[in-house]
Amino acid sequence: MRYLVITAALAGMLAGCDKPDAPKAPDAKPEAPAEVAAPFRTYTAEELFKSTAVVAAAPAGFAFSPDGSKVLMTSDESGAFSVYAVDIASGTQERLTTPEGNSHFADSYFPADGRILFHADKGGDELDHIWVREEDGSVKDLTATENTKASFGGWSADGSAFYVLTNERDPKAFDLYRYAASDYARTLVFQNDDALDVSAMSRDGRWLAFTRPRTSADSDILVADLTAEKPELKLISEHEGNISYGVYAFTPDSAKLIYATDEHGEWNEAWSYDLATGEKAPYIAADWDVSFVDFSATGAYRYSGINEDAVTRVTVENIATGEKIALSGLPAGDLASVRFSKDDSRIAFMVDSAKSPRDLYVADLATGEAKVLTHAMNPAVDPSHLVEPTVVRYASFDGTEIPSILYKPQQASAENKVPAIVFVHGGPGGQTRVGYSGMIQHLVNHGYAVLGANNRGSSGYGKSFFHMDDKRHGEGDLQDIVWGRKYLESLDWVDGDRVAIVGGSYGGFMVAAALAFEPDAFDAGINIFGVTNWVRTLKSIPPWWESFKEALYDEMGDPATDEERHRRISPLFHAANITKPLLVVQGANDPRVLQVESDELVAAVRANGVPVDYLLFPDEGHGFLRKENRVAASERYVTFLDQYLKGKEAAAE
Structure with missing residues (x-):
């Protein structure tokens, strides 16, 4: 069992559904041939999340x-x-x-x-x-x-x-x-x-x-x-x-x-x-x-x-x-x-x-x-403008094969290289899966390649792979993510000089860890309610997790005896190393990753003189249930990345 799993807001469940009098969902029939398809266009987050x-x-x-x-x-x-x-x-x-x-x-x-x-x-x-x-x-x-x-x-x-x-x-x-x-x-x-x-x-x-x-x-x-x-x-x-x-x-x-x-x-x-x-x-x-x-x-x-x-x-x-x-x-x-x-x-x-x-x-x-009975997709969105991902695998630092989900923007080609994102799922022990994600489709629609990396410790690939990160969090699994960038750099349609890291919950921890412990690996990061201080998090888990607390401590380490290791892997205590732009998104009512985790990271990174954007939702917890907040978050993701990845290209010209 794994515990800090990112909620459906990022996994894709909270992104789409219905009106009783709407036309049949466009994806329910074969897409029109390319010669009669509507010209490609980009969509706002509001348009994509208008799907219920x-x-x-x-x-x-x-x-x-x-x-x-x-x-x-x-x-x-x-x-x-x-x-x-x-x-x-x-x-x-x-x-x-x-x-x-x-x-x-x-x-x-x-x-x-x-x-x-x-x-x-x-x-x-x-x-x-x-x-x-x-x-x-x-x-x-x-x-x-x-x-x-x-x-x-x-x-x-x-x-x-x-x-x-x-x-x-x-x-x-x-x-x-x-x-x-x-x-x-x-x-x-x-x-x-x-x-x-x-x-x-x-x-x-x-x-x-x-x-x-x-x-x-x-x-x-x-x-x-x-x-x-x-x-x-x-x-x-x-x-x-x-x-x-x-x-x-x-x-x-x-x-x-x-x-x-x-x-x-x-x-x-x-x-x-x-x-x-x-x-x-x-x-x-x-x-x-x-x-x-x-x-x-x-x-x-x-x-x-x-x-x-x-x-x-x-x-x-x-x-x-x-x-x-x-x-x-x-x-x-x-x-x-x-x-x-x-x-x-x-x-x-x-x-x-x-x-x-x-x-x-x-x-x-x-x-x-x-x-x-329902027609989930906003009829204003043409599914032919969205992207079908492919399942890929790449070798990590030690030869371990990392299964991943790759989204290639329709704008991408060898002549038109696009910036990219390594997306890290929650957990520990979650899985990035094939399925609809309004958040990911919005990023891809705006010209960002997305690699959903299932690093060691992910579920779905056998128990040996699942347990490879036990008491080694922020080590081999982090290197799997860093090598995800190397894989993206090998694709002739990706601009290898413009790659960000994005993740939520445990994936948010991996974002902060990558920026703190591998400060040259990524050009920007988006940390969505991610753990930054394992010492605090493991001492403040909700009481209703008691039935699996022993298993959690076995995997992550007991805070009573492993505080030294928890400090060593916690990005907050190494925030002075963070030099790349950071966006932090947090729900004020989150009982799993407390708001103070994000507050302290933001303050510490700002003290470095590094650009930090902070989006706090007062009416959300561990995941964003209100549609207006999901829209605001997704728009902020694109605005931030446009500034620090696409803006990087403009500055170089």
Whole structure:
């Protein structure tokens, strides 16, 4: 497990989606031939982010209304994320919640009526509360105390109750409560005294599965029988050495647990555990990580995902026959967020591509015919002006192969060399993936090549690669990024004298580290809520990270014993070395990377007489949820780079 992962604002989820009366998304049909395509043009961030982002309801919830006529989703059509219901027949959208300065995210319909559950925090503080919207439109906070984090945990088999996890008793531990659907009266189901990660509940309500990370390479699975008078934790992953385990789902009959393990090779495989006999058996394996496994509402279908070279391949199959479901009427792209209707007659899902943000689709499982319900792309944006990336690999300083995603601007050629960016994902242990990113497409559209480097320590490329950076952060992984520049310099369409580094969260740390420890490697840097002082960050992690704090400390180092190393790799303590222009972007409510991290870095670099631009959002956390802020940030990225990369060319002429 990895922890400071950059939010979807940079990964691409928060960049695109819908209007009910808009024309069909342009990317849903083949692009026009070059001879009739509209002349290439650049777009403002406002134009690209006018596309509205769509997010599916919680996987444990009911995405379809009780009568099956509507689908629940989250959209930022209004500028802030709100809950919407989409009519399947007409595509008409009804906005169900109106956030006041915050974002609302859909969890579930009630199974028998029009009420819904959703969650919301305050300005990005990550202290989510569970709310109910009554049928009359009024809303009520179901979370008991103010400084509490809660999450939706699914429904009972008969639909009479739903489950909520909350850390109100102990900020470090999430207890499980059962809420009556009739009056919201609640009872404690399981008191989580060991602060384990509550991972799944069986459909019959009997079994609860937990994960217990020991290190970043070693973890356990435990189960508890909730029908026992005093439920006891049972370890089901006895092993020696370092083996990583995780939980996917219980089977529909509640007889088996499907779990993840890397015990048998480089990749996460799916195995089954028989709760009655203890027998384990292989379930799904591939030459890549199995990302998820789950089941439909009636249990007739299984769906799973494989993380294949930065693209997730989803399979939906009939369990009884083994037949894989083929869907028609879909554009090229990746299928994600599969949700089944209660009778398994329909599925809802998202489809996106590198040049088109996620759209919501519904398909009839009897015919396989799919229908688009949203039209994510701003119709003013021609997808033919955007760029399809390619997966590339380059050799790092020690010969290690670094998988990466490369975007080549349409303006670029050997005769018209363009400036470039090495983009560093969050984590540690994240992954830059193929998919839509309004931020990246905006940069590329304005003539910047982008190399999304998956440095050592990234997920998706086997456990050996994943653990190469353990307790070596800011060392080999930083050199992978520096050698990313060398790779860009080898391309005949890149101006090797004008290369910047951009990243957020852990990637922001890498930006500051590159400027401090390799001051000649890049010509400018953009640090987006990046860690600059590991001594402080590792001592101030949110209390609700307790279940994996031990694993985090194993990977990064315990602040009680490794302060010397943390100081050595923290850019703040070496800011005197920074000589290249720097843009810092931060959310004031960020609970993971505190504002003071950015404040102090900005002050220290300014003291060097180095140009520093600082963009602080008072209403954001670890990632930017408000559309207006994403627009402002993306415009600032281009303005900054135009000044210090393209301006560098002008100054030389």
